[in-house]
Amino acid sequence: MKVATAAEMSRIEKAADAGGLTYDQMMENAGRAVVDAMIARRDMKGRRVVVLCGPGNNGGDGLVVARHLHDLEARVSVYLWKRDTTDDHNFDAVMERKVPVARADEDSGFATLREWLDEADVVVDALLGTGLTRPIGGTLAELLGVVAEVVAGRDDPPWVVAVDIPTGVNSDTGHSDPATVPADLTVTFGLPKRGQFLFPGAADVGELVVDDIDIPAELSSDIELGVTTVQTVRDLLPPRPLDAHKGTFGSALIVAGSVNYTGAAYLAAAAATRVGTGLVTAALPGPVYPIVAARLTEATYLVLPHDMGVVAPDAVKVLREHIADYDAILIGCGLTQEQPAAEFLEEFLLHEPTEHRRRAHIGFVRPAAGEEEAGKQVQETTLPPVVIDADGLNNLAKIDGWWKNLRAEQAILTPHPGEMARLRGTEIAEVQADRIKAAREAAEEWGQVVVLKGAYSLIAAPDGRVTINPFAEPALATAGTGDVLAGAIVGMLAQGLTAYDAAVVGCYLHGLAGQLVGAELGSAGAVAGDLLLALPYAIQEVLSD
Structure with missing residues (x-):
């Protein structure tokens, strides 16, 4: 509409x-x-x-x-x-x-x-x-x-x-x-x-x-501005044929987490499973793996090299060995802005990483023999469609012209107003003063889909389209709900939706799940984990409306 x-x-x-x-x-x-x-x-x-x-x-x-x-x-x-x-x-x-x-x-x-x-x-x-x-x-x-x-x-x-x-x-x-x-x-x-x-x-x-x-x-x-309707989402939801198998519904790779933010990895990966993704793999720093795996038994795992519980640059090589197995990637939730994570993200996401000082490894993992040459080879690998959230965005914001070197042809960037301000070199008040303009200009400049989060989140495309997500739900105003949103979006991306459609559907299901949780528990006291089981109910409500 x-x-x-x-x-x-x-x-x-x-x-x-x-x-x-x-x-x-x-x-x-x-x-x-x-x-x-x-x-x-x-x-x-x-x-x-x-x-x-x-x-x-x-x-x-x-x-x-x-x-x-x-x-x-x-x-x-x-x-x-x-x-x-x-x-x-x-x-x-x-x-x-x-x-x-x-x-x-x-x-x-x-x-x-x-x-x-x-x-x-x-x-x-x-x-x-x-x-x-x-x-x-x-x-x-x-x-x-x-x-x-x-x-x-x-x-x-x-x-x-x-x-x-x-x-x-x-x-x-x-x-x-x-x-x-x-x-x-x-x-x-x-x-x-x-x-x-x-x-x-x-x-x-x-x-x-x-x-x-x-x-x-x-x-x-x-008119280029619209609002998502339940009919739009119903028409976009991937079909679920009777003869389906897990491969029918795509595979998503979630690169997330650190020792201080274990919940971010769990919430994002669990959300991807709850929107119907056939296979979800969580790629986690070593110390994070047992914590998340104990809570989420439905996912598979890649254990990544780390520096004191923060993903290390050496993880790029591990991921590149598996990247062809996945239809979509989510990266950034809970990774931190520590130097090892920043170097990893830059090398993984960009064609031409900037020159860093010699890595000061603060943990026990050391560069393997031939790593320098291997790093040069993986830099030219094109990524599948990718969702970049949280610390993925915070680290990119420190790199001039980062959007010119993204190695993903399709990307969805999911900033909240503070992250949007950092990415655009402006103030939060300026972003909030005209959210539609801010989202549209960012998508056009970066050439990628942008989700500007908040009450009535906005989904903007490089061609000027902007769609309003029709939910303003106080129950969503709590830590971790952004990780759930990112997982829902990457799940839709893995199931074959275009970047824009995946963002539209993921945002709608996330907002509707928040509304369902708010109706049951109230606007105060709901937590991000409550959304996970609500996501399948949100899908059912869309299909039965």
């Missing part, structure tokens, strides 16, 4: 009108869509509903909502702000039904509004739509202040439903005006809007329902 800016949505609506779907019909469809979403969640018969209507189309949508709710035997009142009702057939339809109407400019001290809100079961916000471009002030700020005061002061606050977008949320940037009253439910029309997935405004949207209001999909075909 595409995601639009205000300007793009305006252009699409204009084209729809020119094509025969009139603005009046779109308004009728929009109001009906809001009511349909409401009655799908609550019985509206007998409910006291206050519909706040402003000028323009958003207020017109609100009047349609009021009419339909009245016809469903809700007890509706309409409160108007700056709305000219001359020749307004939607207003006339409300008046014909003898729906109580009040106007803000005639309501001294908002006495009528307060009286209605004190008894309201539902408040419908149809004051301003997606066209907000300046701070809210004057009478509108006072009106919204009254709504916020009553909602906050009641023991049984009314259900707040926003028409298209909560008043005060910028539909392009996600900026939320201080006067904004957060919605419990937002019903948006045509396409979802960018600002509904960008914070702080995203937190004011509540549950988001999208209704196309009969606007033809082809009118948005040129």
